[in-house]
Amino acid sequence: CVVIGRHQNPFAEANVSRLMERGITLARRNSGGGAVYHDRGNLNCTFFTPRERYNRKYNLNIVTRALFREWAIKSEINERDDIVIKNKKISGTAAKLGRPNAYHHCTILASANKLHLGESLVKEPANYISRATASVPSPIRNLVDVNRNVNVPQLLSAVGYEYLRTAAMALEDGGSTQLMKQRGFQLVNPTERWFPGIEELRASYSSWDWVIGKTLKxxxxxxxxxxxxxxxxxxxxxxxxxxxxxxxxxxxxxxxxxxxxxxxxxxxxxxxxxx
Structure with missing residues (x-):
């Protein structure tokens, strides 16, 4: 699927008609930021915190530490809060700041299909004029290009355990002592049974009125x-x-x-x- 930011114009980010022909879902998220392509090789992480605890760098450092601990992969956080390896992007960031809570989410390119990614984010040759937020194209890299042993299930586990071993109020590695204080993490099932009302939300956020109709003039x-x-x-x-x-x-x-x-x-x- 292709996911655009809250304030973006889908037609300026992708060829919407072609996406529909190819059966690729177009979605608009409630946070800002640019357009991204998602497939099974791209992990999405979301950090929910109280507004006063919102800290992108803190969250992104958890990811970079997990990559180094699990596969000895060295990565950096640039001025745009992207995670990069040798100036190629493996993770982009978006956020929604509300009251009393906020959330920050980021992608992690593990083994995404880069050909499909590139083809999906090409718009038609036309001039679009608007106040919509435009994406900033960046060269990308998959983690499997750095270490062929990387896979999404292991990446999910590595980030999860790095989160658990990190202290709540400071970016410090609490090690096994901190881990012992936790109750582990649980995989959830995003269904109506687990989260009553989720199907209504799903219908609202997949509707034409939201995905297309919310586009700025x-x-x-x-x-x-x-x-x-x-x-x-x-x-x-x-x-x-x-x-x-x-x-x-x-x-x-x-x-x-x-x-x-x-x-x-x-x-x-x-x-x-x-x-």
């Missing part, structure tokens, strides 16, 4: 090449989109600076790359 401009006797000449198509619906459509004729409004049944319809 934007303008998309495309160039259309004329065929036949006018081959080589181009029109400029301009479409205003509000809440995911096309509100104004206009064209700019060749050798003209004027935009001409177009009356069409497409007004009021949902925007996508194919219409």
């Amino acid at each position: 934007f303008l998309v401009e495309k160039e259309l090449e004329l065929k036949g006797d006018n081959s080589g000449m181009k029109l400029k198509l301009s479409v205003d989109v509000e809440a995911g619906l096309m509100s104004k459509i206009a064209i700019q004729l060749p050798q003209s600076d004027q935009m001409v409004p177009v009356v069409t049944p497409l007004q009021g319809k949902a925007y996508n790359e194919q219409n």
Whole structure:
């Protein structure tokens, strides 16, 4: 699946129509940050804390310590709070700061399909103009490219135990003494039986109104090449989109600076790359 940040434009981050054709789910999370591709080779970690205890660096250091303890992999945290190995990104960060609680989550690229990742985050050749948050492209690396023994189940366990052996108020390794004070960690099942109301939340966050309809107002401009006797000449198509619906459509004729409004049944319809 492709997951975009709360304030992003999905059409500026990926080709939404192509994702649907390929059966790749598009989701919008409630936190900020950029677009990410998720598959079974990408682990997502979320740290829930009271607002006053929110500390990205603390959380990310737990991950970097787990990587070194388990596989002797040396990684760094850069100025964007990405975890990198030799300037290639293995983890990106996003957060939601509320009251009284906050959460910070990060991805960890273990063995993600980099070909699918790259193909999924390519938008159509059009100009999108909006106030939406744009992703910052970065070179990436899988952990298996550094150590072929890395796998997601072991990574999950390594991060979990590093969390348990880290003191609650300071980034200190409490070792086996700290571990003995804990009750371990438990894998949970995100079902209605375990978490009543989760299906209603799932339906809300997978709805068109949330994924597409929450997109900030934007303008998309495309160039259309004329065929036949006018081959080589181009029109400029301009479409205003509000809440995911096309509100104004206009064209700019060749050798003209004027935009001409177009009356069409497409007004009021949902925007996508194919219409």
